[in-house]
Amino acid sequence: xxxxxxxxxxxxxxxxxxxxxxxxxxxxxxxxxxxxxxxxxxxxxxxxxxxxxxxxxxxxxxxxxxxxxxxxxxxxxxxxxxxxxxxxxxxxxxxxxxxxxxxxxxxxxxxxxxxxxxxxxxxxxxxxxxxxxxxxxxxxxxxxxxxxxxxxxxxxxxxxxxxxxxxxxxxxx
Numbered sequence: 654x655x656x657x658x659x660x661x662x663x664x665x666x667x668x669x670x671x672x673x674x675x676x677x678x679x680x681x682x683x684x685x686x687x688x689x690x691x692x693x694x695x696x697x698x699x700x701x702x703x704x705x706x707x708x709x710x711x712x713x714x715x716x717x718x719x720x721x722x723x724x725x726x727x728x729x730x731x732x733x734x735x736x737x738x739x740x741x742x743x744x745x746x747x748x749x750x751x752x753x754x755x756x757x758x759x760x761x762x763x764x765x766x767x768x769x770x771x772x773x774x775x776x777x778x779x780x781x782x783x784x785x786x787x788x789x790x791x792x793x794x795x796x797x798x799x800x801x802x803x804x805x806x807x808x809x810x811x812x813x814x815x816x817x818x819x820x821x822x823x824x825x826x
Contacts, residue, residue, distance in 0.1 A: 668708025762798030
C-alpha cells in the first residue's frame with residue numbers, strides 16, 4: 654500500500670481528528686465518534702484507512718502511555734475495519750445507513766468481549782474470570798453500542814465530505 658505525500662498528510666490529519674474527537678467526548682464515557690470515523694474512513698479509503706486508524710492508536714499510546722489497556726487497541730479497531738471491508742461496496746443506498754449504523758453498534762456492544770482475550774492473557778484469567786470480566790462490563794458495552802448506533806447517522810455524511818474533499822484535491826492538483 655504505497656501512499657503519496659498528500660495521503661500521508663491527509664491520513665495524519667484524519668488520525669488526529671479521531672484522537673481529538675475522543676478527547677472532546679471524554680466527559681461522556683463510552684460515547685464517542687471513533688467507530689463512526691473508522692467506518693467512514695474505511696468506506697472512502699478501503700485498505701488505506703488503516704493509516705489514520707493506527708495513527709489514532711499510536712497517539713493514544715503516546716499521550717496516555719503504552720500500558721496494558723492499550724494493547725487491545727492494536728486489534729479492536731482493525732476488527733471494525735475488517736467488518737466494513739467485508740460488506741459489499743455497492744449496497745442499495747436505502748440500506749447503507751442502517752447497515753453501517755448496525756455494524757458500528759455491534760462493535761460497541763462487543764467491545765468488552767473483544768477486549769477480553771488480552772485481559773485474560775495478561776491477568777491469567779481462567780474462563781470463569783474472563784466471563785465475569787465481560788459480564789461486569791456489559792452495562793458499559795450497552796451504552797457503547799447504543800451510542801454507536803445513534804452516532805452512526807454521521808457515517809455517510811462524513812464519508813461524503815471525505816469524497817468531496819478528495820475530488821476537490823484531485824481537481825486542484
